[in-house]
Amino acid sequence: MQFLPVNRQDLEARGIDQPDFVMVSGDAYVDHPSFGPVIIARWLEHHGYSVGIIPQPDWRSTADIEKLGRPRLAFLVCAGNVDSMVNHYTALKRRRHDDAYSPGGRSGMRPDRATLVYCNLIRQAFEGVPIIIGGIEASLRRLAHYDYWDDRVRRSILLDSRADLLIYGMGERPSVEIADALSAGIPVSEITYVNGTCFKASNLEDVVDFVEIPSFEAAARDKKSYARAFMVQQENQNAMNGKRLAQRHGPGYVVQNPPAQPLDQETLDAVYDLPYMRAAHPMYEEPIPAFSEVAFSITSNRGCFGSCSFCALGFHQGRIIQARSHESILREAELLTRQQDFKGYIHDVGGPTADFRFPACDDQLERGPCPGRQCLFPRPCGKLRVDHGDYLALLRKLRRVPGVKKVFVRSGLRYDYIVLDKDPTFLKELVAHHVSGQLKVAPEHVSERVLRLMGKPGHDVYSAFKRRYSQANRELHKKQYLVPYYISSHPGSTLEDAVQLAETIRNEGVVPEQVQDFYPTPGTLSTCMYFTGMDPRTGRPVHVPKGREKELQRALLQYSHPKNRAMVVEALQLCGREDLIGFDKKCLVRPLEGRPANRGHGKGGTGRNGPRPAPKGRRKR
Structure with missing residues (x-):
C-alpha cells in the first residue's frame, strides 16, 4: 500500500507520466475513509484509473495547481468534508480561529468558497481541461440556493465555478460512470445522462422527462417562488422515482438528473475495503485534528430516514439506509487492532444515525422514501421497522475481537427510535458496554411548536428515553x-x-x-x-x-x-x-x-x- 501521488516524484516512482485524474481538495491529505475526496480517489484507482491529489493548494498563484501537470481526463474539485464557509465562520458570522481539517488545526489553509477559487485557478493554468466538482459544498449548492453569508440567493455553483459537471450526493457511482465516458472519448459536454449529476444546457430541447422549477431570477426576487423550488427539489430527492429537474439561470439552464442509486451492501463493503493508509500523509509535521477524532472509529452505515428539518443529510446522502456487512466491519476492526497507536478502544461504530441498520420499511427498496411524509414524524409510520437486533449482534461481535477492550457508540443515536423498541435489550447493553461516561443525544428543544418545525418528536419522547436510560444505569x-x-x-x-x-x-x-x-446552511428545510x-x-x-x-x-x-x-x-x-x-x-x-x-x-x-x-x-x- 502507498499514498496517492502528491508530486511529480511520486508519479515517476509509480511510472505515471500523466495521471488520469487530479483531485484538488480543501482538506489536508489523510488517507482514510472518513475523508470524502479520498474515497472517490481510491474508488477510481480501484477501477483502473490513476489519480493524483493536491491537498490545500495555495490559491494565491497557480503553482500548486500545476505541480502534477495536466490530467489526461479531468480535474476533480472538492472543498473538503465541510462547506468552506461553514468551516470558516460561526453562526454569528465570526471568523473561526481553527480548522480541524488542516495541519495543527491552523485556519487560513483554504479560501472562502473554495470550490469556486480552485476551479478558477485550474481555468487559468489549463485551458479546456474538464472540471468536475463534488463534495458537500457542491452538492448542497447545486441549484439556486440561499447563502447565509451573502444574505441572498446565489446561482448554482456549477455556473459560478465554471465547472463542466457537478456530482451531488455520494459520488462513487457517478464518478466511475463519468470516468468511463471520458476514457471512451465522449466529450464532457455530452455527458448529460449520469444520475447523481447536474449539467448546463442552453435549452431544454434534448432534455426528457423533466420538471421545470422556478428560475434563479424568480427565486431570488420572490420568496414564495424560492419555497416552491425548494420543495420540488426535496420531493424529488428519490433515486427510485425522482424526476429530472431544470432551473433557468439567465439565458440557459442547470439540469439536475435524478439521484444516483444507493450502493448495495457488496459495493459499500468494497468501498471501505480499499487499501487506505489510515494515516495522514508524512509531509505533515503536525497532526490533523479531524483525523484524531475518527482514527479509531468505524463507519457502519450511510443515509438517515430521520429527516430533521435543520439537517442536510437527506439532501446529500439520502433517506435510504445503506449498511456495511458485519464481515466488512469486523475486518476493519481487526485492521485497527494492528495500528501502532491503537490502545484497545474503538471510539465509535455508526454513521449519520448509528442505530439505523435497515431501510425504514421494505417499500423504500422499491419506491424509495414517501414524498411529503416522514418515517418518524409527526408520529412513527405504521410500516416502520423497529429492530436493533442486527446492530446489537454487530456490537457483540466487535466486543469479542482480540485486542479490543471497549467499543463505544458516540455518533448519533435516535432516542425516539430506541423508545419505540419494545425489547429493552439494546438499551441495556448500550448502557452496560458502549457508553463512555456520558451519552449524547439531541432533543434540540422543548417547545412543541418549535419541535414540529424541526421535524423532531415531542419533548415527552425525550423524557421517556431519559427515564429508561436512568433506570438502566441504576439497574x-x-x-x-x-x-x-x-x-x-x-x-x-x-x-x-x-x-x-x-x-x-x-x-x-x-x-x-x-x-x-x-x-442556515444550504440544502435544509430550516434554511428555507x-x-x-x-x-x-x-x-x-x-x-x-x-x-x-x-x-x-x-x-x-x-x-x-x-x-x-x-x-x-x-x-x-x-x-x-x-x-x-x-x-x-x-x-x-x-x-x-x-x-x-x-x-x-x-x-x-x-x-x-x-x-x-x-x-x-x-x-x-
Whole structure:
C-alpha cells in the first residue's frame, strides 16, 4: 500500500507520466475513509484509473495547481468534508480561529468558497481541461440556493465555478460512470445522462422527462417562488422515482438528473475495503485534528430516514439506509487492532444515525422514501421497522475481537427510535458496554411548536428515553450521564420559547458550555424557513429570530455564564419574565446593580456571588 501521488516524484516512482485524474481538495491529505475526496480517489484507482491529489493548494498563484501537470481526463474539485464557509465562520458570522481539517488545526489553509477559487485557478493554468466538482459544498449548492453569508440567493455553483459537471450526493457511482465516458472519448459536454449529476444546457430541447422549477431570477426576487423550488427539489430527492429537474439561470439552464442509486451492501463493503493508509500523509509535521477524532472509529452505515428539518443529510446522502456487512466491519476492526497507536478502544461504530441498520420499511427498496411524509414524524409510520437486533449482534461481535477492550457508540443515536423498541435489550447493553461516561443525544428543544418545525418528536419522547436510560444505569449500578444537545434561535422559536428551554436546562441541572446556534446552511428545510419566513410545506408564516434576538436566545441557553448576564436580563424583561431575575432558586440570573429583584428564600438559589451551580454528579457540557 502507498499514498496517492502528491508530486511529480511520486508519479515517476509509480511510472505515471500523466495521471488520469487530479483531485484538488480543501482538506489536508489523510488517507482514510472518513475523508470524502479520498474515497472517490481510491474508488477510481480501484477501477483502473490513476489519480493524483493536491491537498490545500495555495490559491494565491497557480503553482500548486500545476505541480502534477495536466490530467489526461479531468480535474476533480472538492472543498473538503465541510462547506468552506461553514468551516470558516460561526453562526454569528465570526471568523473561526481553527480548522480541524488542516495541519495543527491552523485556519487560513483554504479560501472562502473554495470550490469556486480552485476551479478558477485550474481555468487559468489549463485551458479546456474538464472540471468536475463534488463534495458537500457542491452538492448542497447545486441549484439556486440561499447563502447565509451573502444574505441572498446565489446561482448554482456549477455556473459560478465554471465547472463542466457537478456530482451531488455520494459520488462513487457517478464518478466511475463519468470516468468511463471520458476514457471512451465522449466529450464532457455530452455527458448529460449520469444520475447523481447536474449539467448546463442552453435549452431544454434534448432534455426528457423533466420538471421545470422556478428560475434563479424568480427565486431570488420572490420568496414564495424560492419555497416552491425548494420543495420540488426535496420531493424529488428519490433515486427510485425522482424526476429530472431544470432551473433557468439567465439565458440557459442547470439540469439536475435524478439521484444516483444507493450502493448495495457488496459495493459499500468494497468501498471501505480499499487499501487506505489510515494515516495522514508524512509531509505533515503536525497532526490533523479531524483525523484524531475518527482514527479509531468505524463507519457502519450511510443515509438517515430521520429527516430533521435543520439537517442536510437527506439532501446529500439520502433517506435510504445503506449498511456495511458485519464481515466488512469486523475486518476493519481487526485492521485497527494492528495500528501502532491503537490502545484497545474503538471510539465509535455508526454513521449519520448509528442505530439505523435497515431501510425504514421494505417499500423504500422499491419506491424509495414517501414524498411529503416522514418515517418518524409527526408520529412513527405504521410500516416502520423497529429492530436493533442486527446492530446489537454487530456490537457483540466487535466486543469479542482480540485486542479490543471497549467499543463505544458516540455518533448519533435516535432516542425516539430506541423508545419505540419494545425489547429493552439494546438499551441495556448500550448502557452496560458502549457508553463512555456520558451519552449524547439531541432533543434540540422543548417547545412543541418549535419541535414540529424541526421535524423532531415531542419533548415527552425525550423524557421517556431519559427515564429508561436512568433506570438502566441504576439497574447496572452505573453512574453515566445523559448530555442533551439543544439548538437556539431555530425558525419558529420566540424569546418565550427560548426562556422555556432555559428553564428546562435549569431543571435538568445541565450547564451547556457550548450551544448550537441555528446555522442556515444550504440544502435544509430550516434554511428555507429562515430565508422565506414561511414553512414551505404549508405556506404559513414562521417567526425568524435574527440580529439581536438571535444573540439573546443563545445567551438564554447559557444563562449561567457571567458574560451573558446583561443579555439574559434584557431577554427576560422583553418577555415580561422578571420573576426569573433574582435570588430565588427558580431564577435564571441575579439582577443588574440598582435593579429590583425577586428575593425568594428557596434552597439552591443563585446567591449574591453568581449563578446557581449544577447539582453534584452532573457533568458540564
